[in-house]
Amino acid sequence: MDKKSLLIETSLKLFYQDGIHAVGINHILATSGVAKKTLYNHFETKEALIQACVIERDKRFMNWLSQACQHAHSTSQFIEFFFNALDDWINNRVQALGEFRGCFFVNTSAEYSDLDNPIFQQCLQHKLKVKTYIENSLSAFTNDIGECQQLTDQLILLKEGVINSAFIMQDKQAALKAMKILKLSV
Amino acid sequence: MDKKSLLIETSLKLFYQDGIHAVGINHILATSGVAKKTLYNHFETKEALIQACVIERDKRFMNWLSQACQHAHSTSQFIEFFFNALDDWINNRVQALGEFRGCFFVNTSAEYSDLDNPIFQQCLQHKLKVKTYIENSLSAFTNDIGECQQLTDQLILLKEGVINSAFIMQDKQAALKAMKILKLSV
DNA sequence: GTTAGAGTAGACAAGTTTGTATACTTTGAC
DNA sequence: GTCAAAGTATACAAACTTGTCTACTCTAAC
Numbered sequence: 001m002d003k004k005s006l007l008i009e010t011s012l013k014l015f016y017q018d019g020i021h022a023v024g025i026n027h028i029l030a031t032s033g034v035a036k037k038t039l040y041n042h043f044e045t046k047e048a049l050i051q052a053c054v055i056e057r058d059k060r061f062m063n064w065l066s067q068a069c070q071h072a073h074s075t076s077q078f079i080e081f082f083f084n085a086l087d088d089w090i091n092n093r094v095q096a097l098g099e100f101r102g103c104f105f106v107n108t109s110a111e112y113s114d115l116d117n118p119i120f121q122q123c124l125q126h127k128l129k130v131k132t133y134i135e136n137s138l139s140a141f142t143n144d145i146g147e148c149q150q151l152t153d154q155l156i157l158l159k160e161g162v163i164n165s166a167f168i169m170q171d172k173q174a175a176l177k178a179m180k181i182l183k184l185s186v
Numbered sequence: 187m188d189k190k191s192l193l194i195e196t197s198l199k200l201f202y203q204d205g206i207h208a209v210g211i212n213h214i215l216a217t218s219g220v221a222k223k224t225l226y227n228h229f230e231t232k233e234a235l236i237q238a239c240v241i242e243r244d245k246r247f248m249n250w251l252s253q254a255c256q257h258a259h260s261t262s263q264f265i266e267f268f269f270n271a272l273d274d275w276i277n278n279r280v281q282a283l284g285e286f287r288g289c290f291f292v293n294t295s296a297e298y299s300d301l302d303n304p305i306f307q308q309c310l311q312h313k314l315k316v317k318t319y320i321e322n323s324l325s326a327f328t329n330d331i332g333e334c335q336q337l338t339d340q341l342i343l344l345k346e347g348v349i350n351s352a353f354i355m356q357d358k359q360a361a362l363k364a365m366k367i368l369k370l371s372v
Numbered sequence: 373g374t375t376a377g378a379g380t381a382g383a384c385a386a387g388t389t390t391g392t393a394t395a396c397t398t399t400g401a402c
Numbered sequence: 403g404t405c406a407a408a409g410t411a412t413a414c415a416a417a418c419t420t421g422t423c424t425a426c427t428c429t430a431a432c
Contacts, residue, residue, distance in 0.1 A: 003409075019297040021207035024389060035410045036391085046390065101299045102292070109354050110293035111205040127355045153363050156355070161347030168295050169313045169342070177339050181367065189379075211420060221380045226421065 004042045006032050012053045016104050020050060020111050050108075050119060057104050058126045060096050064089075066133065075141045075151070079182050082134075082155060083162070087175035090166035102167030103160075131156055154182060190228045192218050198239045202290050206236060206297050236294075236305060243290050244312045246282050250275075252319065261327045261337070265368050268320075268341060269348070273361035276352035288353030289346075317342055340368060 001009070010032035014023045025046055029036055043049040068085035072078035090100050101107070105123035112119040135152040142148055158178040165174040187195070196218035200209045211232055215222055229235040254271035258264035276286050287293070291309035298305040321338040328334055344364040351360040 017299065019205075019207060019299075021205060022297060025391080026389080036412085037393090038409055040391070041408075102296060103350075103354075106288070106292065106350060106354050107296035107299075110288060110296050111208060113203065113205075113287045113293075113353075115356075123354060124356065131355070154367050157344060157347035157351055157360060157364055157367070159347070160350035160354075161343040161345070164289070164292060164346035164350050165343055167299075168289075168292050168309060168346075169317070170301075170310065174343060178343055181340050181343070210418075212418085222382085222421085223423085224379055227378075232420065 003034050003038050007034055007039055007042060007049065008052050008056050010034075011049055012056060012104075013098060015050070015053055016057075016098055016101055016107070020108060047119070051122060054105070054108065054119065054122045054126070058122075058129070061104075061126070062129065062133065064094060064096055065130065069137060072137070073141075075138060076183075078137055078141065079155070079179065082159075083175045083179035083182075086159065086162050086178075090162070090175060091172055100166065103163045106164075127156075130159075158182065189220050189224050193220055193225055193228060193235065194238050194242050196220075197235055198242060198290075199284060201236070201239055202243075202284055202287055202293070206294060233305070237308060240291070240294065240305065240308045240312070244308075244315070247312070248315065248319065250280060250282050251316065255323060258323065259327075261324060262369075264323055264327065265341070265365065268345075269361045269365035269368075272345065272348050272364075276348070276361060277358055286352065289349045292350075313342075316345075344368065 007028065011023070011028050014028060014031065025036070025039065028049075029039060039049070043052065065082075065085060068088075069078055069081045072081050085094075088094050089097055092100055105126050109120050109123045114120060131152060134155055135148060138148045138151055139145070158181065162174040162178045165171045171177075193214065197209070197214050200214060200217060211222070211225065214235075215225060225235070229238065251268075251271060254274075255264055255267045258267050271280075274280050275283055278286055291312050295306050295309045300306060317338060320341055321334060324334045324337055325331070344367065348360040348364045351357045357363075
């Protein structure tokens with residue numbers, strides 16, 4: 001693995017584990033075994049490294065989600081795949097996303113919560129991307145745009161609730177509970 | 187206001203705004219206008235101050251929530267009051283909770299996400315307290331314990347989803363959307 | 373008026389932070 | 403084999419971190 005990727009990999013893991021401000025550059029260097037000059041060769045500042053991490057996390061998340069839902073052939077099947085994927089993640093069956101500690105984007109936003117902060121904006125954009133992905137996927141199964149949008153809103157709302165509850169309440173059944181709610185209402 | 191309360195008040199505001207690690211003791215002192223010795227007279231360490239902040243936030247949250255829902259006389263009315271309260275909060279109509287920046291307990295947990303960290307445990311306990319409050323409130327309106335538990339789970343899941351979505355997606359309508367979901371399924 | 377408790381102001385210690393600079397080594401392309 | 407690019411190791415600067423300490427002041431009770 002090239003040094004730049006190694007640095008992002010290491011930082012992503014440490015940032016997700018302990019938060020951004022709590023993890024110093026030196027800690028990242030010691031863990032990755034990379035020299036300081038190499039880091040500042042690839043990234044102008046710590047902030048640039050953080051931004052690269054957010055981009056990488058977004059990539060991994062979208063890859064995982066789209067793969068998990070790709071074989072859905074109906075709305076109800078999409079819902080099932082979607083929440084099963086979340087269930088896998090919060091129960092640590094998805095290696096690409098690391099040991100579950102809630103939503104990386106929410107955790108990161110909590111440390112950069114000003115609306116005009118570029119890191120917050122990156123996190124917001126990720127969430128919008130997920131929303132667009134869901135809406136596009138669902139639109140294949142129905143012609144009713146309103147219904148499609150409403151279901152997207154509901155999936156998003158429940159997804160955020162699942163991730164949050166699984167993290168802070170340690171409710172590892174959250175995804176299955178959420179699936180039930182939608183199955184009752186759809 | 188006595189100095190101890192002033193320190194908690196100031197810290198709570200700054201921690202909620204910028205995160206815990208990002209806010210130094212000196213910043214808190216400069217903002218509150220309190221001397222360093224006074225702070226360390228009241229709190230042994232920064233961690234003790236953080237813990238006092240979590241306790242205070244829990245108090246304010248529970249007070250606000252229980253007041254907002256106290257006049258509910260039925261399950262559906264409770265749901266209405268509950269989500270209207272959330273709607274007030276995320277749209278900055280609740281002074282006691284400060285300018286909305288997501289869930290203080292989630293934001294804080296993100297910086298102390300080890301299960302055995304006492305701060306994480308405090309946040310977890312707060313969430314369990316909210317759950318107990320909801321379950322107790324609902325139990326007054328029905329004799330079906332299973333239904334009561336299920337609805338509690340749903341309310342919790344949607345509450346977390348609402349707070350998260352309102353924060354990171356800046357979806358200020360999230361609470362009203364969530365109310366709709368439950369009205370469809372109940 | 374005296375006195376004890378609480379607060380102020382700020383210097384200080386010891387360690388950490390991000391980021392730069394220097395001197396040396398490895399590696400891969402030609 | 404040469405040479406440039408990339409990496410290593412580490413010292414260093416400047417600022418910041420938490421927490422301690424000293425000397426002074428204010429305030430309220432008696």
